[in-house]
Amino acid sequence: MQDLDNLSFDAQHIWHPYSSVKHPGQIHEVVSAQGVHLTLSDGRKIIDGMSSWWSAIHGYNHPELNHAAKNQIDDMAHVMFGGLTHPPAVELARKLIDITAEPLQYVFFADSGSVAVEVAIKMAIQYWFAQGQTQKQKILTLRNGYHGDTFGAMSVSDPENGMHNLFEQVLAKQIFAPAPTCLRDEDWQDDDIAEFKTLIETHQHELAAVILEPLVQGAGGMRVYCPEYLRQVRQLCDQHNVLLILDEIATGFGRTGTLFAYEQADICPDILCLGKALTGGYMTLAATLCNDKVAKGISADNDGVLMHGPTFMANPLACKVASASIDVLLASDWQNKVKRIEQKLLTELADYQADPLVKEVRVKGAIGIIELHDMIWEQMTWLPKFIVDQGVWIRPFKNLIYIMPPYIIQSDELSQLTSAMGKILVELNNRNS
Numbered sequence: 001m002q003d004l005d006n007l008s009f010d011a012q013h014i015w016h017p018y019s020s021v022k023h024p025g026q027i028h029e030v031v032s033a034q035g036v037h038l039t040l041s042d043g044r045k046i047i048d049g050m051s052s053w054w055s056a057i058h059g060y061n062h063p064e065l066n067h068a069a070k071n072q073i074d075d076m077a078h079v080m081f082g083g084l085t086h087p088p089a090v091e092l093a094r095k096l097i098d099i100t101a102e103p104l105q106y107v108f109f110a111d112s113g114s115v116a117v118e119v120a121i122k123m124a125i126q127y128w129f130a131q132g133q134t135q136k137q138k139i140l141t142l143r144n145g146y147h148g149d150t151f152g153a154m155s156v157s158d159p160e161n162g163m164h165n166l167f168e169q170v171l172a173k174q175i176f177a178p179a180p181t182c183l184r185d186e187d188w189q190d191d192d193i194a195e196f197k198t199l200i201e202t203h204q205h206e207l208a209a210v211i212l213e214p215l216v217q218g219a220g221g222m223r224v225y226c227p228e229y230l231r232q233v234r235q236l237c238d239q240h241n242v243l244l245i246l247d248e249i250a251t252g253f254g255r256t257g258t259l260f261a262y263e264q265a266d267i268c269p270d271i272l273c274l275g276k277a278l279t280g281g282y283m284t285l286a287a288t289l290c291n292d293k294v295a296k297g298i299s300a301d302n303d304g305v306l307m308h309g310p311t312f313m314a315n316p317l318a319c320k321v322a323s324a325s326i327d328v329l330l331a332s333d334w335q336n337k338v339k340r341i342e343q344k345l346l347t348e349l350a351d352y353q354a355d356p357l358v359k360e361v362r363v364k365g366a367i368g369i370i371e372l373h374d375m376i377w378e379q380m381t382w383l384p385k386f387i388v389d390q391g392v393w394i395r396p397f398k399n400l401i402y403i404m405p406p407y408i409i410q411s412d413e414l415s416q417l418t419s420a421m422g423k424i425l426v427e428l429n430n431r432n433s
């Protein structure tokens with residue numbers, strides 16, 4: 001084993017996301033990262049179009065985030081959160097309560113997005129339990145959703161492209177409404193919510209909550225939908241006594257053009273999940289916020305306690321970097337940056353709409369998506385190398401070629417990403433013919 005180089009050792013011993021150790025596929029080694037660039041072990045610098053899965057919104061190696069981490073590590077890297085608190089947790093909770101909707105006043109720090117979703121589901125079920133409504137334990141959600149890889153989160157992720165077939169016997173049975181299709185409020189028709197409406201009416205007696213990703217469904221299909229859908233969902237949840245959980249783990253912190261996507265619908269969830277860009281992509285941390293009704297309601301019978309408590313809950317290093325990341329974001333001209341990215345994506349991706357392989361081009365905030373007619377799994381043998389050879393890092397999946405770059409990306413760098421997306425199309429066309 002000693003004489004294996006890193007890539008060979010990796011291929012033989014290390015799992016990557018959704019991978020097989022038998023057919024590990026093409027992997028590139030990153031040795032450092034700066035701004036929007038990843039430096040590979042062969043010396044090449046490539047432009048990151050993925051923000052390390054929505055998270056590195058300020059780019060890499062940011063001086064203020066580095067400073068926060070370095071300072072905090074000399075005070076304390078970690079301390080347990082049971083019975084103890086610390087300034088980084090309090091500071092971050094203050095900021096989160098401050099920047100989210102006014103009713104969200106309580107913060108649970110979780111260690112990853114999936115765990116934040118588990119906690120949200122627990123909050124909802126425990127809330128109804130404490131009200132004596134022990135039959136309200138199911139979750140209504142949308143097809144094409146993605147909420148994480150733990151069991152509760154998997155149970156509410158898309159039943160077809162998720163992992164339901166593998167884990168059918170162990171996954172909680174949830175209720176699925178069709179994915180929203182209406183793109184713009186101007187085109188809204190009451191039919192767009194009809195099936196959701198029927199489901200919430202029929203199942204209200206057993207429903208604890210609705211969970212969904214507001215405005216943009218991420219890993220479950222990169223789909224975009226209109227704010228009116230969210231307003232209708234909020235109304236129906238109120239009417240039928242069902243809590244509303246918004247999963248803003250991908251959309252949070254400016255990605256869709258507002259700090260949080262729910263702002264565009266002018267609604268407020270009962271429970272909100274945050275993660276990914278929370279620490280500016282530095283380390284893992286997530287948060288589940290909730291309103292007074294849920295927080296106090298869990299303890300309605302006085303001895304009810306929220307049953308969750310991870311070992312690394314509210315890790316001080318992560319909290320400190322998250323606070324710094326929020327400061328950097330708010331002090332930056334992020335609205336204009338996201339708007340400029342959006343405008344450029346709209347212009348530069350529009351050209352690809354006419355390509356015979358392309359089903360649809362979609363842009364929302366700093367997210368650009370090309371949906372193809374066909375899946376590209378088989379192309380994954382040559383595609384990663386082809387993409388890196390274009391000087392960029394884009395990771396297509398299923399039938400989607402998409403980017404969500406760091407907000408700090410410069411205009412010419414963004415053009416390099418969009419033209420690489422075009423070159424992928426050309427190459428796919430060439431290999432198809």
Ligand SMILES: *Cc1c(COP(=O)(O)O)cnc(C)c1O
Pocket residue numbers: 112113114115117146147148149213218219247248249250251275276
């Ligand atoms: C990534 C993601 C999650 C899961 O977060 P992890 O940190 O990967 O566990 C949950 N919900 C949404 C919307 C996500 O994009």
